[in-house]
Amino acid sequence: MQRRVLLVVHNVTSAGRLLDLVPLFHDDFRVQLLVTSTGSSVFQGGIQELFAELELPVLPWEQALSTPVDLAVSASFGGELAQIKGHLSVVSHGVGYTKKLGKPEAGSREPTFGLSPEWLLDGGKPFVDGLVLSHPEQLERLARVCAPAVPTAVLAGDPCFDRMLAAVPYRERFRRALGVRRGQRLVVLNSTWNPEGLFGSGGEQDVLPGLLPRLAAELPADDYRLAAVLHPNIWYGHGPGQIRVWLDRARRAGLALIDPVRAWRQALLAADLVLGDFGAVSYYAAALDTPVLLAADGAGVLDPQAPLADFVRHAPRLDPLAPLRPQVEGALAGHRPDPAPARFVTSEPTRSAELLRRHFYTLLGLPEPAAPASLEPLPLPPYRPWKATAPLLVRAHMDGVDIRIERSAEDPHDVGRDVHLAVHEETRRPEDLDLADVITREGAPDDPRLGGSGVWANEVLHRHPRCSAAVYVTGPGSCSVRMRQHGIFRLSAGADADADPAAAASALYAWLTHGGNVPVGGMVLRLHTASGVHPFRVVTGDQPTGPRLLHSVPAAGPDRRHAAPHLAEARLPLR
Numbered sequence: 001m002q003r004r005v006l007l008v009v010h011n012v013t014s015a016g017r018l019l020d021l022v023p024l025f026h027d028d029f030r031v032q033l034l035v036t037s038t039g040s041s042v043f044q045g046g047i048q049e050l051f052a053e054l055e056l057p058v059l060p061w062e063q064a065l066s067t068p069v070d071l072a073v074s075a076s077f078g079g080e081l082a083q084i085k086g087h088l089s090v091v092s093h094g095v096g097y098t099k100k101l102g103k104p105e106a107g108s109r110e111p112t113f114g115l116s117p118e119w120l121l122d123g124g125k126p127f128v129d130g131l132v133l134s135h136p137e138q139l140e141r142l143a144r145v146c147a148p149a150v151p152t153a154v155l156a157g158d159p160c161f162d163r164m165l166a167a168v169p170y171r172e173r174f175r176r177a178l179g180v181r182r183g184q185r186l187v188v189l190n191s192t193w194n195p196e197g198l199f200g201s202g203g204e205q206d207v208l209p210g211l212l213p214r215l216a217a218e219l220p221a222d223d224y225r226l227a228a229v230l231h232p233n234i235w236y237g238h239g240p241g242q243i244r245v246w247l248d249r250a251r252r253a254g255l256a257l258i259d260p261v262r263a264w265r266q267a268l269l270a271a272d273l274v275l276g277d278f279g280a281v282s283y284y285a286a287a288l289d290t291p292v293l294l295a296a297d298g299a300g301v302l303d304p305q306a307p308l309a310d311f312v313r314h315a316p317r318l319d320p321l322a323p324l325r326p327q328v329e330g331a332l333a334g335h336r337p338d339p340a341p342a343r344f345v346t347s348e349p350t351r352s353a354e355l356l357r358r359h360f361y362t363l364l365g366l367p368e369p370a371a372p373a374s375l376e377p378l379p380l381p382p383y384r385p386w387k388a389t390a391p392l393l394v395r396a397h398m399d400g401v402d403i404r405i406e407r408s409a410e411d412p413h414d415v416g417r418d419v420h421l422a423v424h425e426e427t428r429r430p431e432d433l434d435l436a437d438v439i440t441r442e443g444a445p446d447d448p449r450l451g452g453s454g455v456w457a458n459e460v461l462h463r464h465p466r467c468s469a470a471v472y473v474t475g476p477g478s479c480s481v482r483m484r485q486h487g488i489f490r491l492s493a494g495a496d497a498d499a500d501p502a503a504a505a506s507a508l509y510a511w512l513t514h515g516g517n518v519p520v521g522g523m524v525l526r527l528h529t530a531s532g533v534h535p536f537r538v539v540t541g542d543q544p545t546g547p548r549l550l551h552s553v554p555a556a557g558p559d560r561r562h563a564a565p566h567l568a569e570a571r572l573p574l575r
Helices: 012-025 047-054 061-066 136-145 147-152 159-177 208-218 232-238 240-246 248-252 264-270 280-287 307-314 324-333 340-345 352-364 430-434 452-463 501-513
Strands: 003-009 031-037 071-074 087-090 130-133 153-155 185-191 224-230 273-276 292-294 392-399 402-408 419-424 438-442 469-475 478-483 487-493 523-529 532-541
Touching: 003 012, 003 047, 003 352, 012 031, 012 047, 012 071, 012 159, 012 232, 012 352, 031 047, 031 061, 071 352, 087 352, 130 136, 130 147, 130 352, 136 147, 136 153, 147 153, 153 352, 159 264, 159 280, 159 352, 185 208, 185 264, 185 280, 185 324, 208 224, 208 248, 208 324, 208 402, 224 232, 224 264, 232 240, 240 248, 264 280, 273 280, 273 324, 280 292, 280 307, 280 340, 292 324, 307 340, 392 501, 402 501, 419 430, 419 501, 438 501, 452 469, 452 478, 469 501, 478 501, 487 501, 501 523, 501 532
Parallel strands: 003 031, 003 071, 071 087, 087 130, 130 153, 185 224, 185 273, 273 292, 402 523, 419 438, 438 469
Antiparallel strands: 392 402, 392 419, 469 478, 478 487, 487 532, 523 532
């Protein structure tokens, strides 16, 4: 006889954990999967899209409560779970059970969500047939506060963490998917859902809005890549579009926003450093031996007996008011492995699929399928190359053909003489293009919309007479450069190079402006960033076809402060 398994979704946060479990029922024709939403969460955004992606039969909550099922699986305690007609198993949607969340019957007491009588008992008796725990310490806390629920407890590991452990060998692939180049450091900013979190409630006291522009100013763009993982309740509560609106300035400076359901684990595996708070993601990062700096500790939110609370008490802190680069570099250099987070995330690493399937099929009253239980491997996300459309202040330090470049998307505090302004053609402020020394864009060499690199470069130099160089990036390691005073050049990365060709073009611009000369046979410029040395081959090119330049204006023009004072005051043109 066919068995019905009902997946009970509270919000997208809990749904993400249920998605981990679907493969445990693969290839079993005895099992019919159904899905429902309790409607009890204020965060309903994203649920219908997720259901459409699953393509499973969807039961309205009232129908789900009246329909007999053999097993219901939930990753939350929202909704009238005690009324479900069938066995019920509950798994955690975080790193164990860690946060306090009150209920009216608790009075002034703040019980631990999912690990207290208020959440586990109905009429003084457990209504859950299987409370899935990932570590015995959770069982010990359960025994202290809710002894009647102890017989329902099942130690079955953490499928979320197991999927990450299985994907550790693919870390470099995840980094390349995010456009992280060799030697770059990926800093992942993470916020849980809470007014005391890094993102907070969207008020003036939030840490993240003030942190992002300072990170863009203090961390050179060619040495660091920034990404943000926001809790699904933040993402869907406000709406992904609203998050993009709020963080538009940071996105234009190169910040990558990570899908909080489908890609956050891959970003965490790719990270070199996590700037986070007291949420599960920070703890998972520490369990993966990734350095963590906490910018919000949420001292009153966590169960003080939970391992996460102990981690938060002792984790290094980020001082948002102090210079950021020394703190980031110090955290990276001073990191020392701590085995505690990995030890307390799960007592059964890599075994959750086996243990959970055994538990579920016991409740179903079915023998398990013959094939070994397994979880879905984390997918490789789409390629997202770094792109900044905000103006970049470029500092150049030259020693012959060795040129050190530092690009910042916000005004750095140590601007020196050898600085020029590189502006992407898609900048939000068109007047920035009138200030630019270098204008860049990406495109296929023969893109008919742009007329190819030659036509585009001629148009740019004609339209913006103060611009000295038009840079057309044709691939991850190549670009063409049209210099108003020096002609056309092609740049291509050497075998040992892995740097943005637009940065190499800025190095060429600085070198030529300081009297350099490219011989007929070409030459090699050595681009230096903190991540290493990147040789680029430079050759001269023929005059491209397209409209002729009607006139040539030197790069240094009249005072530009009237167009965009915020940039003009922060830069000194190369001489």
